[in-house]
């Protein structure tokens with residue numbers, strides 16, 4: 001019987017070797033399929049927490065599909081070619097997009113921070129933080145209250161006179177002593193807002209909380225630091241470390257927006273969606289690897305390029321006939337059917353991947 005039978009990630013659980021080059025298999029020094037290397041690399045560094053999140057998802061009624069998607073995140077690695085630039089290749093995988101999946105959130109929040117940073121370049125912006133008084137309320141009630149208070153604030157004349165538009169991010173922390181502590185980080189464009197006046201206004205909107213922070217940032221480097229701090233946090237790791245807080249957060253945050261734009265910034269697309277339809281999936285990474293092992297020099301050249309695109313040139317535009325060549329040993333498996341495109345997402349956003357190096 002399989003020794004990994006009790007482990008939910010068993011199919012992918014080969015031990016991680018960060019130095020693993022998948023082409024070593026071709027010379028007999030590694031038993032890793034490249035997709036396993038890609039998958040393991042994606043989830044290296046958070047295995048324990050990942051198991052905990054998966055177990056929590058499995059235990060929540062109605063979340064089986066979500067749990068399955070979470071488990072499969074980073075699998076189905078495919079080799080894709082650019083439609084616009086034939087001969088340029090990337091690897092894409094299926095990603096779960098769950099906000100409790102670390103690699104997915106890290107990726108999404110970096111994109112979000114880049115979008116915001118590009119947008120605010122050259123604009124005078126202010127960074128606000130709005131907090132709620134600690135009172136050990138259940139998380140759902142706190143979030144409802146925070147949302148209602150912020151929408152009240154945005155209807156106030158004093159706010160509208162000074163703030164034209166902005167983007168708001170929810171951050172959630174949890175402390176042993178105080179319980180849940182949701183707060184809002186806002187990046188906004190407008191005029192000077194005296195802190196005391198804002199604090200008084202926030203107290204009127206919340207009924208009991210007056211702690212607000214506002215900073216004007218002119219220096220571009222400082223602004224970038226603030227954006228990274230405001231746009232990428234989401235929730236603190238402490239929440240994932242306890243079963244009760246994790247479960248509550250998984251249930252309560254489901255379907256809630258953690259970021260949105262308002263006023264003149266409405267419509268700013270925080271997701272910077274990549275156009276996967278500009279890339280054509282050619283074959284699964286493992287299939288290409290099997291082809292290379294079976295002696296297909298074309299498949300091998302492509303894999304060597306993918307593994308180290310800076311050093312190994314691309315073999316040029318895709319030539320299916322070369323990929324299909326049977327070298328006479330009859331061992332060629334037929335190419336696997338590529339996944340439907342919308343399911344795919346590239347390993348890295350702005351450069352070609354060599355994540356397993």
Ligand SMILES: [Zn+2]
Pocket residue numbers: 070073074095096097098101102103104
């Ligand atoms: Zn994921």
